[in-house]
Amino acid sequence: MDFLTVIQVLDSTVRLATPLLLACLAGLFSERAGIFDIGLEGKMLAAAFFSAAVAAVSGSVWLGLLAGIAASMVLSGLHGLASITFRGNQLISGVAINFLAAGLTVLIAQDWFSQGGRTPSLMGGARFAPITLPFADAVAKVPVIGPIYSELLSGHSVLVYIAFLAVPATWWILFRTRFGLRLRAVGENPAAVDTAGVSVVGLRFAAVAICGVLCGIAGAYLATALQAGFVKDMTAGRGFIALAALIFAKWRPWHALYACLLFGFLQAIALRYQNIDLGGIVIPVQAMDALPYILTVVILAGFVGKAIPPRAGGEPYVKER
Amino acid sequence: MSASSGPERHTSAAPAIELRGISKSFGPVQANKDISIRVMPGTIHGIIGENGAGKSTLMSILYGFYKADKGEIFIAGRKTEIPDSQAAIAAGIGMVFQHFKLVENFTVLENIVLGAEEGWLLRPSLAKARRSLLDLASEYGLNVDPDAVIEDLGVGMQQRVEILKALYRQADILILDEPTGVLTPSEADQLFRILDRLRAEGKTIVLITHKLREIMDITDTVSVMRRGEMTATVRTSETSPAELAELMVGRKVLLRVDKTPARPGATVLEIRGLHVSDEKGVERVKGIDLTVRAGEIVGIAGVAGNGQSELLELLGGMRGGKGAVLLNGAPLDLAGPHADGRGRRNRGIAHVPEDRQREGLIMDFHAWENVAFGYHHDPAYRSGVLMNNAALRADTDAKIEKFDIRPANGWQTARNFSGGNQQKIVVAREIERNPDLLLIGQPTRGVDIGAIEFIHKQIMALRDQGKAILLVSVELEEILSLSDRVAVMFDGHIMGERLPGETDEKELGLLMAGVSGQSDPLAAVN
Numbered sequence: 085m086d087f088l089t090v091i092q093v094l095d096s097t098v099r100l101a102t103p104l105l106l107a108c109l110a111g112l113f114s115e116r117a118g119i120f121d122i123g124l125e126g127k128m129l130a131a132a133f134f135s136a137a138v139a140a141v142s143g144s145v146w147l148g149l150l151a152g153i154a155a156s157m158v159l160s161g162l163h164g165l166a167s168i169t170f171r172g173n174q175l176i177s178g179v180a181i182n183f184l185a186a187g188l189t190v191l192i193a194q195d196w197f198s199q200g201g202r203t204p205s206l207m208g209g210a211r212f213a214p215i216t217l218p219f220a221d222a223v224a225k226v227p228v229i230g231p232i233y234s235e236l237l238s239g240h241s242v243l244v245y246i247a248f249l250a251v252p253a254t255w256w257i258l259f260r261t262r263f264g265l266r267l268r269a270v271g272e273n274p275a276a277v278d279t280a281g282v283s284v285v286g287l288r289f290a291a292v293a294i295c296g297v298l299c300g301i302a303g304a305y306l307a308t309a310l311q312a313g314f315v316k317d318m319t320a321g322r323g324f325i326a327l328a329a330l331i332f333a334k335w336r337p338w339h340a341l342y343a344c345l346l347f348g349f350l351q352a353i354a355l356r357y358q359n360i361d362l363g364g365i366v367i368p369v370q371a372m373d374a375l376p377y378i379l380t381v382v383i384l385a386g387f388v389g390k391a392i393p394p395r396a397g398g399e400p401y402v403k404e405r
Numbered sequence: 406m407s408a409s410s411g412p413e414r415h416t417s418a419a420p421a422i423e424l425r426g427i428s429k430s431f432g433p434v435q436a437n438k439d440i441s442i443r444v445m446p447g448t449i450h451g452i453i454g455e456n457g458a459g460k461s462t463l464m465s466i467l468y469g470f471y472k473a474d475k476g477e478i479f480i481a482g483r484k485t486e487i488p489d490s491q492a493a494i495a496a497g498i499g500m501v502f503q504h505f506k507l508v509e510n511f512t513v514l515e516n517i518v519l520g521a522e523e524g525w526l527l528r529p530s531l532a533k534a535r536r537s538l539l540d541l542a543s544e545y546g547l548n549v550d551p552d553a554v555i556e557d558l559g560v561g562m563q564q565r566v567e568i569l570k571a572l573y574r575q576a577d578i579l580i581l582d583e584p585t586g587v588l589t590p591s592e593a594d595q596l597f598r599i600l601d602r603l604r605a606e607g608k609t610i611v612l613i614t615h616k617l618r619e620i621m622d623i624t625d626t627v628s629v630m631r632r633g634e635m636t637a638t639v640r641t642s643e644t645s646p647a648e649l650a651e652l653m654v655g656r657k658v659l660l661r662v663d664k665t666p667a668r669p670g671a672t673v674l675e676i677r678g679l680h681v682s683d684e685k686g687v688e689r690v691k692g693i694d695l696t697v698r699a700g701e702i703v704g705i706a707g708v709a710g711n712g713q714s715e716l717l718e719l720l721g722g723m724r725g726g727k728g729a730v731l732l733n734g735a736p737l738d739l740a741g742p743h744a745d746g747r748g749r750r751n752r753g754i755a756h757v758p759e760d761r762q763r764e765g766l767i768m769d770f771h772a773w774e775n776v777a778f779g780y781h782h783d784p785a786y787r788s789g790v791l792m793n794n795a796a797l798r799a800d801t802d803a804k805i806e807k808f809d810i811r812p813a814n815g816w817q818t819a820r821n822f823s824g825g826n827q828q829k830i831v832v833a834r835e836i837e838r839n840p841d842l843l844l845i846g847q848p849t850r851g852v853d854i855g856a857i858e859f860i861h862k863q864i865m866a867l868r869d870q871g872k873a874i875l876l877v878s879v880e881l882e883e884i885l886s887l888s889d890r891v892a893v894m895f896d897g898h899i900m901g902e903r904l905p906g907e908t909d910e911k912e913l914g915l916l917m918a919g920v921s922g923q924s925d926p927l928a929a930v931n
Contacts, residue, residue: 260528262524263525265527269511269519272509280506281489281492403470
């Protein structure tokens with residue numbers, strides 16, 4: 085395996101980690117505020133469809149992105165309504181959102197485009213184009229640094245850079261701002277926030293809204309940057325892998341980045357090496373494709389040691405007497 | 406602390422708090438009925454009443470947690486609307502809840518700043534809070550490490566953080582709800598010194614409690630609540646514990662348990678070198694020796710979390726351990742298939758667990774179903790392979806009658822009985838089996854005075870029948886009045902045994918805090 089191959093696999097890792105990272109940070113905001121969200125998958129899927137559909141019709145990928153974010157936020161609002169306002173079960177609400185998104189996207193796609201539940205392929209301005217960083221071509225020939233800069237760091241869509249910048253931003257918001265302090269507090273002990281005179285409902289809705297925005301970007305990235313259009317179930321479990329990464333990262337932003345890069349790397353390996361020949365034994369492509377998911381199961385089975393979720397997570401807040 | 410100096414001093418000023426005609430209902434339950442009080446500034450005002458008398462509801466209304474159905478609130482003479490906690494804080498009211506409202510994995514500083522930040526950036530707020538904290542610490546003697554994480558602090562310190570939270574928000578009125586429930590006697594004394602100092606600085610304090618001693622010790626005036634109504638407000642210096650108890654319950658109450666000297670018989674329970682670990686593998690009972698004889702009550706005193714619960718759970722078959730436990734001379738299984746509740750019951754051990762709502766009852770089951778738990782294998786409750794529900798219900802009715810369980814309705818779910826009546830159901834179930842050994846944990850936690858009196862009488866009656874009783878309680882008063890012998894647990898060890906007539910709360914309090922006493926007067930006896 086030569087240097088260029090390594091760079092290519094890592095480049096692919098970055099691309100594949102991006103939607104995971106956005107979804108993972110989305111979940112981080114929500115769960116840090118005490119709202120468990122297994123509906124990341126559904127929100128991404130809805131965002132993927134609406135961003136692709138609007139981009140296809142309008143020809144503008146930015147309009148598509150906005151539509152994707154809007155769709156995701158509607159579902160977020162639904163989750164908030166069910167689990168914050170009406171104090172329903174957060175898992176059930178999340179499952180419902182996943183089913184809703186899986187069914188509705190295909191149904192609406194078929195109704196609007198009649199292409200078997202997909203959107204038309206996106207071209208030109210309807211898709212996020214790669215951004216070439218300054219001097220990328222100039223330094224491409226420089227050994228080692230050249231390929232790293234021009235291949236690995238340069239040439240991604242704007243959403244990739246947004247995703248990676250979201251990591252320090254999330255850390256800063258959580259640990260350096262008043263909002264972050266309150267957000268973390270409301271996920272640990274909402275009664276403390278309530279008696280301090282801060283609205284628990286308001287904080288949780290804010291967290292869920294941020295979750296919606298980030299999921300929306302993640303979904304839009306899938307349909308308008310990573311691929312060129314929406315196909316049925318295109319999130320392929322990424323929402324759940326993001327959740328696994330979140331637990332793996334123990335709800336910490338920087339660790340979320342590392343976890344998502346690991347999962348992205350596994351997906352990149354699976355994509356690149358479809359059949360691995362280990363001198364006689366050929367590992368079939370299906371096994372490689374399953375690898376990220378197998379790791380997810382292993383991680384969720386508690387292989388990573390004790391992960392303590394936010395203490396008030398999953399429980400609706402009811403004032404006690 | 407002179408009890409009478411406060412109110413006279415400020416008679417001319419407007420009351421710090423005045424409530425006029427406050428009423429509040431939760432569905433059909435009227436928690437507060439037309440309540441009016443006046444609390445003068447710079448005084449400590451006690452509110453006393455049984456569980457469910459409506460004390461906490463009233464204070465929650467004052468703190469904006471609930472909205473009153475009717476009535477007006479005046480703070481410092483001005484009519485004030487308190488729709489939420491924010492408004493209460495703005496009006497200068499701070500509240501220390503019975504269950505602390507702290508974020509456990511935040512630092513002291515973060516908890517104090519939460520909700521009272523200076524701007525949207527955290528660092529300047531934290532820096533300012535750190536400075537104010539130092540000022541407050543020197544002003545009121547409230548020292549606490551600002552960078553300590555809450556879960557690493559003891560309850561006394563956590564309570565201090567709650568008080569600091571209120572002071573940081575410039576509260577002039579401080580409401581404390583059952584503040585000493587979780588404290589050792591010496592921590593409680595410390596708290597009272599702090600309250601004294603706060604009063605001297607002109608703060609107004611409302612103290613909610615069901616402990617008569619605290620009211621008598623520190624308050625200037627006291628209001629008594631019963632069944633949602635304010636039955637009296639009196640000067641503390643002009644009343645007595647007996648009078649207050651009567652006002653609380655509505656009839657004369659025996660504050661002391663009538664106790665004849667014990668006539669201990671043969672050893673029933675003998676514990677030698679017992680070790681018990683909790684579910685995290687932490688050793689909680691670290692090699693104790695203890696005996697309980699027939700016809701005596703051995704009380705185990707200690708601050709919650711020093712191994713008493715684990716000891717009780719092991720003896721009740723809820724937990725395994727290492728060492729030797731003999732019952733009537735024959736060893737008790739500490740592991741294996743018979744080391745469970747059923748095995749223990751077969752051996753003649755009855756168990757009233759510490760937490761009746763989680764371990765003693767199934768809250769959504771009817772009273773008559775709860776009455777049989779642990780004993781449903783009894784042939785008397787069986788007809789063939791089926792349960793004999795008719796027999797169960799008849800048995801329940803008999804127990805309801807004998808233990809005066811109210812309402813006298815076996816079809817009511819456990820949840821809908823008051824704390825005292827829930828406890829009576831559990832006590833009735835266990836005592837009526839006529840056990841050789843009764844394990845009883847926190848028999849009167851969250852139980853009103855009337856029921857406490859009744860339950861204490863039942864325990865004494867069982868002792869006088871010649872049964873052995875092991876009592877675990879964090880209420881020192883209860884331990885002292887019931888026990889024939891007192892063992893104090895601290896950090897998994899028994900610090901010493903005392904005879905209740907030859908010790909006092911102060912000595913026991915020291916043992917509870919891990920300060921071992923002089924010579925052990927019982928060492929020779931055992």
